[in-house]
Amino acid sequence: MDAADPLQFFRERFHIPQRQHQPLSYFCGNSLGLQPKAAQIAINQELTTWQNLGVEGWFEGENPWLGYHRHCQNALAHITGAQPQEVCPMNQLTVNLHLMLTSFYRPTARRYKILTVASDFPSDQYALETHLRTRGYDPADALIEVKPQAGNFTVSTADLLAVIDTHADSLALVCMSGLHYYTGQLFDMSAIAQATHRAGAWVGFDLAHAVGNAPLQLHDWGVDFAVWCSYKYLNSGPGGVSGVFVHQKHHSSDLPRLAGWWGYDEARRFEMTKGFVPMEGAAGWQLSTPNILALAAHRASLAIFEEATMPLLRQKSELLTGFLEALIQRINEESNDLKITQMTPTNPAERGAQLSLLVHQNGKMVFEALTQAGIIGDWREPNCIRLAPAPLYNTFEEVYRVYEVLRPMGL
């Protein structure tokens, strides 16, 4: 499989962490993606511009910083299924979520509820809870949290759509992850968007775990807004710049927003006049002077996605994760002591790269055995191991090593 992999050469574009001069098998791209070798070159280029030009770097040099976000827009549009003006890198994810809620949560006396998935990522839960309070609503009343049915790990799309229908009269917004961080479930965002619009509400997704991982068609699905971070599958560095999507249908509307000067019409920004005039599209939600060094790393990483292309990445991702799934099933069949339950859906259309695995006994010991063998996943209490083979830099052989380490433990 590795020899036949059309993307095999992309692994060389990354720094693979090592232990005692041996490369680790890094399955943690769902948390922090690996460093593209091009990141350092791109950052150094901007450091050199700063060194040589000082403040003139905003207007001169190879890539004037003033319009630097534009270097990322085409690639982000391809990755998210958007038009370039619908996407913009800016700020950090939770900041962007609050900015989008400011614009897209438009409660009325009758319609004021936000629907989300229970046990979504904590930062999102805190954002929704505190955002509601700043608008004078009690989350106990205004927040609808959809839970999995008893005995299930995941919330079915049918259940979500039914709850949306039930609350159609009072719903203002559906705001949830597109791919759940803990279970690895990929939601049917198209169906959710349709049902939400039918109910007369708006819909926004947190795509932290979906972007650069799962196929997205945000424009065609009619999603109103989305936010993501770039430090997971987008490999843009710890705390890397976030991104937003605002659907074209909202670009000429006068939605309220929290503005800053970087969202102001670029051609006239330095006239420093009163009265906010936004840039067109998602860029009009920018607030502050961007972090050019973070954008340089982002740009370098996005160039790799442009080369590899999402359809090929997804094809390999399904094979890699399917292979891991098959090997875990084999361990369950062959072993006496080691029983592993997969929380992540078995249907490839309902997941990305990640498998979340519950280890029924001695979970921590199993995780430590993997780590000692140089297999890096992550551990979530009380007994969950998440492994995410990333198609840009992981190999089928690395996936097979998981089996080689775990099998003897169960015999």
Ligand SMILES: Cc1ncc(COP(=O)(O)O)c(C=O)c1O
């Ligand atoms: C699903 C999800 N949402 C939100 C966040 C928070 O992102 P940030 O700390 O960049 O605001 C994360 C971070 O890992 C995440 O996984």
